[in-house]
Amino acid sequence: MRPGVNPYACYDTLFVISRTQQVMGNAMAGEVHLLAYLACLLSMYRGRAASDWGYWFIRSPYGAPYSSDIDRAVESMQANGWIGGVDRHLTLSSAGGLMLETLSQLGQNGPRKGPLDAACASILSVPMGIVRTAVSMEPELRNAEALSLDRTLLDEPEIPVPLHDQFEALRRALGIRVADLMVPAVVWLSYLSRVAQEEMGMQEPLTP
Amino acid sequence: MNVNLDEMVELARSQAETMVATAFDEQGIEALKSVYLGVRNLYKCHSPELLSHPLVVFRPVAYGEKPIDQSEAIRITDLRQLRPCLRVPCCVQVLDSTRMLVWSPYEVNVSELSRSAVVYTYDGREEYVWAKEDFRKLRNPLPQHASVLAIPSFDSLHHALGSYRDCSARLCSCPILSLVWYDPDTRLFLMSRPKPNRPEDIIRRSLYWSLNVTLREIATVLQEQNVDETHPVDIRVIYKFQDHQALIEIKWLGNTRAPDGRIVLRYGAAMARKGARQLAGYLDRYARSVPNTEVRGYLTVIDARRRGLNSASNSISKAKGMHYENSEITYAPEYHTQRDDFDTPMRMFIEPVCDP
Numbered sequence: 001m002r003p004g005v006n007p008y009a010c011y012d013t014l015f016v017i018s019r020t021q022q023v024m025g026n027a028m029a030g031e032v033h034l035l036a037y038l039a040c041l042l043s044m045y046r047g048r049a050a051s052d053w054g055y056w057f058i059r060s061p062y063g064a065p066y067s068s069d070i071d072r073a074v075e076s077m078q079a080n081g082w083i084g085g086v087d088r089h090l091t092l093s094s095a096g097g098l099m100l101e102t103l104s105q106l107g108q109n110g111p112r113k114g115p116l117d118a119a120c121a122s123i124l125s126v127p128m129g130i131v132r133t134a135v136s137m138e139p140e141l142r143n144a145e146a147l148s149l150d151r152t153l154l155d156e157p158e159i160p161v162p163l164h165d166q167f168e169a170l171r172r173a174l175g176i177r178v179a180d181l182m183v184p185a186v187v188w189l190s191y192l193s194r195v196a197q198e199e200m201g202m203q204e205p206l207t208p
Numbered sequence: 209m210n211v212n213l214d215e216m217v218e219l220a221r222s223q224a225e226t227m228v229a230t231a232f233d234e235q236g237i238e239a240l241k242s243v244y245l246g247v248r249n250l251y252k253c254h255s256p257e258l259l260s261h262p263l264v265v266f267r268p269v270a271y272g273e274k275p276i277d278q279s280e281a282i283r284i285t286d287l288r289q290l291r292p293c294l295r296v297p298c299c300v301q302v303l304d305s306t307r308m309l310v311w312s313p314y315e316v317n318v319s320e321l322s323r324s325a326v327v328y329t330y331d332g333r334e335e336y337v338w339a340k341e342d343f344r345k346l347r348n349p350l351p352q353h354a355s356v357l358a359i360p361s362f363d364s365l366h367h368a369l370g371s372y373r374d375c376s377a378r379l380c381s382c383p384i385l386s387l388v389w390y391d392p393d394t395r396l397f398l399m400s401r402p403k404p405n406r407p408e409d410i411i412r413r414s415l416y417w418s419l420n421v422t423l424r425e426i427a428t429v430l431q432e433q434n435v436d437e438t439h440p441v442d443i444r445v446i447y448k449f450q451d452h453q454a455l456i457e458i459k460w461l462g463n464t465r466a467p468d469g470r471i472v473l474r475y476g477a478a479m480a481r482k483g484a485r486q487l488a489g490y491l492d493r494y495a496r497s498v499p500n501t502e503v504r505g506y507l508t509v510i511d512a513r514r515r516g517l518n519s520a521s522n523s524i525s526k527a528k529g530m531h532y533e534n535s536e537i538t539y540a541p542e543y544h545t546q547r548d549d550f551d552t553p554m555r556m557f558i559e560p561v562c563d564p
Contacts, residue, residue: 022305023248024361028425062446063428088425089363124244125224127359129421130349136428165211173216178229180237186225191216193349200431201404201413 005076008054009069011109012036012116014100017083017090019120024128026089029074030064031128033057037065038135039112039119040154042181045167045188048111050154057153059144063136065153118181126189134192137199139163224337224344228326231340232269239267239326240337244357246302247328251358253287254294259354262331264299264316268324275324276301276316281309330355350421352381361424365445365454369508369554372418377510377556384414390465395560396514396524397465400472407460411510412442415458419445441490451501455490459483461532462512471519480509480537484553488543491550507544507553509537514560529560 016035020027040053050056055069074090077083082096092100103109123131135141139162140153154160159167170184170191171177178184220226228236247265256263268275276299284290285307290300293312301309321327322338329336333354335346348356352375362368376382380395388410390397398407412431420429426447433444433455443456459480464473487505494503514524515531536555543550 022245028363030425121241124241124248125346125356127349127356127421128361129423132426133420169211169213169216170220172213173220174226175220176226176230178237179234180229182237182241183223183225183229187216187220187223190219190223194215194219197417200417201409 005072006055006069007103008109008112009036009067009073010077011100011103011106011112012039013070013073013077014082014092014096014103015112015116016120018092018097018100019117020123021091023120023123026085026091028088029071029090032074032090033066033070034064034132034135035119035123036067036070036116037153038122038131038185039115041135041138041140041163042115042118042185043111044154044159044163045170045184046115046181049157050159051157052111056155058151059141059153063141063145064132065135065141114179114181118185121180121182122185122189126186126193130193131189133196134189137192137196139166222344222347224346227342227344228337228339231342232326235269236326236339239269240339242267242302242304243326243328243337245305246300246308247330247355247357249305250287250290250300250308251355254290256330256333256354256358259294259330261295261297262315262329263294263297264318264321264327264329265302266299266321266325266327267302269326270324273324275321276311278309281311284308284310350376350418351383352376352418360422362422363424365419365423365456365504365506366551366554368419368422369456369506371422372415373554373556376414376418377558380558382414382418384410384417388414391522393561394523395512395558396517396521396529397463397471398460398512400464400466407464408442408458411460412458415456415508416443419443439490439493441487453494453498453501453503454506455487455494455503456506456508457483457487457490458508458510460510460512462510462514463517465519469519471517476513477537480507480553480555481539483507483509484539484543484550488547488550491547495549502549504549504551505543506551509553509555511535511555511557512560523563524560526562529562533557533559 013032016032017027020031037057044050055067057065057067060066081093082099083090084093085091140160144151170188228240243265293310296313297315298312299314299316318327318329318338319341322341327338335355336343346356350359353359360371380386386392388398388407389395390399416429416431426445428446430444432440434440441455442458445454461475461479463471466472484507487507491503491505513532515528544552
């Protein structure tokens, strides 16, 4: 790995590509940023601070979450052969798969597995396009959009109030504490997707 | 954005994941993930559109559990081997993402099976997940596709539009698009309504939603986007990490009818040619306003033309209803052959429901 490449971003990139290629055959760069950001949010849902995630995201000029650390991680791991693929379609090489296994053993990555696994598991039952639409409706990205800022997301010491309120509502709605974050992930994405559809002017939202 | 707690509670109750977690806790969710992945892989080899018999896919929650006698099961290691099994009612146990046990023909008591397993059922485009004798319906954001676990995704906008033409427009199987008709049972006239429910509004929402769900590697899809201060294009697609955008202009052909039965508008091929001119103009203006961005234009023509309609028409023969099925539009000038930034226009004929 090149010096200056964020090790957390490397792990997350390998993890997301590995899981996404199981479902979709490969991963596209934007999907890696999207699912890593969703995982970061789910980690916050579990009470961890955004600063614990190890790297930051911004809202790209086009409204999507983006991390330059992930970009650098992809570039670096393509150069050393851990990530392969044709054109923009990313896949793990066998060396990349072994590296993911090795990195998974490291204690520093332990707390990331649950949120990453849940974010990636959500695409098993929620189409990627719905995940993208739903995440674009989460309060932090919406707030950045309203202010027309390409600013760093989630960079306050405390969890932003609108996000906190959504997480509280989610906890109350679920009623049960499930260890697997896939459950709150899917319910939250469904809720945000419904909000998006209502805003789009759909009279009867098609997804819950 | 205020949170609607009631809505979130209702959503939580209606999700399969919540039900499975309540029934079987962590182990159940692991089984559910295996079932979802197994079904997705199965549908990559066998389209659910072609399933004419019920399909049951399950995974026991406890490792080693055998809720069905395995002595008569077929062990599958290549999902293509499943094809003959799916021609009859079939039950599949997921071992891992590509290995399965299959009982075929087999009709299983799903409720009983779900006492110790997470069970997925598919029957006639309806999908359920079962756990501990409880069940939840899987909701499909694009019901024109048979299963939420088999919604396609596309890298190419041209292919995504082609899929919309074939799967959503042709038989009007998109629930949003189905709102466009004066009488959805015949699909002869489009309904004349004011904004925001004009035919062009409904068609735009339908296509917009479909692209939103099926396109990969895009940052966003936007509706009614101004290309300059006064000219809005119907849909703009912004690709991620590339200075690349697409403008989609939508035109519809056919007749609209007012609620009182009057024919209000009659749009023929000239409207499609007008759309081509408009789109060429948008592309020119947009290229000037964002010079470092590669922009490509797509003209989409929803074709609901029927031959010989008048204000008294309430039904149509097959010959008249399908008259325009293969009636391609001649464009002059042919921007799509003269310009590099203009995709070949895509006409999407919607079939009427004709007299038997």
